[in-house]
Amino acid sequence: MGGQACVFYGAAEFSRDTDLAILASAENLARLKKSLKDLKAEVIAVPPFEAKYLRKGHAIHFRCNHVEARGMRVDVMTQMRGVSPFSRLWARRTTIEVDGSKIELMGLPDLVQAKKTQRDKDWPMVRRLVEVSYFANRETPSKDQVRFWFLELRTPQLLIELAVRYQIPAQLLRQRPLLKALQTKEESILTKLLTEEEQSVRDADRQYWMPLKKELEILRHARVSQRKQ
Amino acid sequence: MALRSNSSPPRPRLRIACRECKLCLMITPEEIVGEEWAAWYRLTPLERWRESEKLWQVYFYLGGSLDTQPDTQSPFFDPGTSSAGAAYGRPGMRILRRSRV
Numbered sequence: 001m002g003g004q005a006c007v008f009y010g011a012a013e014f015s016r017d018t019d020l021a022i023l024a025s026a027e028n029l030a031r032l033k034k035s036l037k038d039l040k041a042e043v044i045a046v047p048p049f050e051a052k053y054l055r056k057g058h059a060i061h062f063r064c065n066h067v068e069a070r071g072m073r074v075d076v077m078t079q080m081r082g083v084s085p086f087s088r089l090w091a092r093r094t095t096i097e098v099d100g101s102k103i104e105l106m107g108l109p110d111l112v113q114a115k116k117t118q119r120d121k122d123w124p125m126v127r128r129l130v131e132v133s134y135f136a137n138r139e140t141p142s143k144d145q146v147r148f149w150f151l152e153l154r155t156p157q158l159l160i161e162l163a164v165r166y167q168i169p170a171q172l173l174r175q176r177p178l179l180k181a182l183q184t185k186e187e188s189i190l191t192k193l194l195t196e197e198e199q200s201v202r203d204a205d206r207q208y209w210m211p212l213k214k215e216l217e218i219l220r221h222a223r224v225s226q227r228k229q
Numbered sequence: 230m231a232l233r234s235n236s237s238p239p240r241p242r243l244r245i246a247c248r249e250c251k252l253c254l255m256i257t258p259e260e261i262v263g264e265e266w267a268a269w270y271r272l273t274p275l276e277r278w279r280e281s282e283k284l285w286q287v288y289f290y291l292g293g294s295l296d297t298q299p300d301t302q303s304p305f306f307d308p309g310t311s312s313a314g315a316a317y318g319r320p321g322m323r324i325l326r327r328s329r330v
Contacts, residue, residue: 007281008274014284017297045307059305063296071296075305098278119302128262132270135258157256209304220307 001106001114002075008096009108010132011125017073021106021114023086024054024078032076040065041074046219054078057212081208083113108133112152118205123198127154134158151176154198156190 003015022028029051041062047053049060055078062074078086092107106114112129115122130152137145146162150172153159163182173179178193258267272280300306 008278010270010272010274010277013269013277014281014288016295045305061305061307069295071294073295073297096275096278098275118304119300121300121302128266131258131261135270138255155261157261161256205304213304216305216307 001077001111005105005111006115006125006129008094008105009111009129010136011128017075019075019077021077021080021083021086021089022054023090024051026051036062036074038066039069039072039074044073046216046223048219049076056215057081057208058216080114081205082116083110109148109152116201116205118202118209123154126152131155131158134162138162147172150179154194156187156194159190160185160187 001021002017002019003012004018006012007015020032022032033049039062041064043049043060044063045061047058047060049062054060054076057077057079059075059077062076064070064072064074083089084092089106089110090104092110094105094107096103096105105111108129112126115126115129130149133145134149134153141149146166147169149158149162150166150168153162159179159182163179163185168179168182176197178190178197181189181193258270261267262270269277269280299308
């Protein structure tokens with residue numbers, strides 16, 4: 001669901017870590033544990049690898065020690081802010097086959113949601129993910145694709161082009177107020193509104209993480225005092 | 230990037246007419262993201278995956294590490310998890326000449 005998926009969808013060229021969105025069922029976690037054991041992966045930070053932390057929205061961080069993957073980071077998550085539950089993610093996934101191996105990738109609209117975080121580096125990625133989808137499909141788009149672009153495009157020129165070709169559904173105007181400004185066809189106004197929109201999502205992400213960060217702090221302190229004893 | 234430009238030559242910067250009305254001229258990827266990213270955008274997802282694999286080979290040849298850089302903006306950031314390994318190259322690699330800037 002992370003950088004590797006972004007490479008596939010066109011927003012990145014390269015990514016070193018592997019991010020996994022998983023279903024936190026007992027059976028699935030047992031399977032994951034076995035795979036991580038094969039990779040000689042160790043948990044490198046708080047929280048510990050327990051289902052209760054995954055279900056709360058934490059990520060578990062591993063570093064692999066297998067000779068063929070030494071140092072590789074694997075982050076595992078099961079819940080992300082603003083992202084649908086796993087059952088829906090699974091239903092909407094993209095499956096690819098690379099050299100005989102099947103790889104399941106998060107679907108594009110879900111990946112875009114997962115990338116809307118407080119981090120600077122995720123926003124150019126969100127923009128590129130949607131741009132690639134738009135350029136590749138704009139000549140014969142489905143209804144869902146047009147809807148997705150109206151809701152997620154972050155490129156003023158492309159939003160204007162889209163609005164020239166398609167009427168904005170009233171429901172989307174409520175969902176994304178900046179679409180109202182498309183009537184003006186003013187790039188500068190849209191740029192300003194897109195920046196404000198990004199800022200408000202980043203603030204929401206910070207708010208979401210506040211209690212989780214507090215919990216991580218407590219776990220870190222407990223880990224340090226445990227080591228001292 | 231050089232690997233890509235060999236496989237997909239740059240396209241002319243002409244705007245193309247959309248299929249439906251033939252009147253409105255559509256924005257090209259080059260106008261938005263420049264030549265290099267536009268070439269990347271034009272690859273199919275599987276082509277991008279393959280090109281990324283080639284970049285991996287170069288990265289490893291130059292001694293790149295799999296360990297990621299600390300991400301201080303991440304809510305998960307924990308200074309205790311950063312690796313001591315050199316992320317810029319393998320042990321046998323050294324800089325012979327450095328630019329002034």
